[in-house]
Amino acid sequence: MAAPALVALAPASRDSRTTKTxxxxxxxxKAQRSDLRxxxxxxxxxxxxxxxxxxxxxxxxxxxxxxxxxxxxxxxxPLVLSEAFGGLDGLSEAIDAASAxxxxxxxxxxxxxxxxxxxLEVLDERxxxxxxxxxxxxxxxxxxxxxxxxxxxxNQSVARLAxxxxxxxxxxxxxxxxxxxxxxxxxxxxxxxxxxxxxIAVASLFLTPGELTDRAAELAVExxxxxxxxxxxxHPEVARVILARYAVGAVELxxx
Numbered sequence: 001m002a003a004p005a006l007v008a009l010a011p012a013s014r015d016s017r018t019t020k021t022x023x024x025x026x027x028x029x030k031a032q033r034s035d036l037r038x039x040x041x042x043x044x045x046x047x048x049x050x051x052x053x054x055x056x057x058x059x060x061x062x063x064x065x066x067x068x069x070x071x072x073x074x075x076x077x078p079l080v081l082s083e084a085f086g087g088l089d090g091l092s093e094a095i096d097a098a099s100a101x102x103x104x105x106x107x108x109x110x111x112x113x114x115x116x117x118x119x120l121e122v123l124d125e126r127x128x129x130x131x132x133x134x135x136x137x138x139x140x141x142x143x144x145x146x147x148x149x150x151x152x153x154x155n156q157s158v159a160r161l162a163x164x165x166x167x168x169x170x171x172x173x174x175x176x177x178x179x180x181x182x183x184x185x186x187x188x189x190x191x192x193x194x195x196x197x198x199x200i201a202v203a204s205l206f207l208t209p210g211e212l213t214d215r216a217a218e219l220a221v222e223x224x225x226x227x228x229x230x231x232x233x234x235h236p237e238v239a240r241v242i243l244a245r246y247a248v249g250a251v252e253l254x255x256x
Contacts, residue, residue: 004073004108004253005037005066006246009059011080011088012044013210021208022079024234029242036246037071043091063098063107072104075249077242078112081119081146081207082154088112108252110245113207113238115161120168122237123203126229131201134227138199141172141192143225145185145216146205148177155181158205165203176202178212186219199226206231207238 008029010022019042026040041062057065059076066074076095078088095107123144131137144162149155159175166173176188183191185202192200202220206213209231217228232238 017209028239108249110249130227130229148180186223189223
């Protein structure tokens with residue numbers, strides 16, 4: 001019996017950089033598990049309406065293709081660092097619609113990627129690249145920039161990760177948010193500068209580039225940050241987390 005198919009599901013975006021990054025990330029997953037059927041898909045809240053569909057392929061299209069290919073079990077892994085940061089509106093309805101169209105189809109939605117401590121290693125790698133490009137060899141403070149949420153618990157999770165990161169580097173670290181919660185990246189950088197710190201770098205705790213990451217970087221640079229890293233992106237460590245989420249979902253499909 002074939003293993004369940006894996007659908008890596010990302011929120012829809014108008015930004016072509018998002019699509020490119022998700023495609024590269026799925027290619028990395030395929031490279032690590034060539035025995036699995038792995039597909040990328042995008043969750044478009046406008047699907048089924050007269051609204052514009054921003055990216056391809058949609059989740060419904062991918063499910064139809066997998067069923068046609070003989071797959072009756074699918075594990076969907078949401079490619080978000082936290083559900084509280086948004087982007088998954090309409091997912092339950094989309095899964096229900098797909099199941100209603102295909103008798104016997106079983107679909108499991110795994111937990112999202114989450115704010116894994118192992119992502120700090122990826123952030124370090126991305127930040128080293130940014131510091132090298134900026135020819136900066138000295139740091140006296142760090143800012144961890146994330147999307148931000150109206151849910152204070154989600155923001156607290158980012159703050160805990162920031163403290164863990166700061167402990168590792170023995171540097172003061174502040175969590176900052178691109179939306180929904182203070183401080184913004186520029187505010188966080190200015191607060192450190194008010195303390196007399198002049199070499200402040202910002203790490204981008206985002207999966208893909210986009211409007212939020214651009215704005216967060218712009219505010220940080222305006223405030224005096226010496227470097228801003230690229231988002232986490234298509235990294236082998238992220239692919240391993242995707243496969244770990246898939247494994248849990250695949251086990252849940254096994255009849256008891």
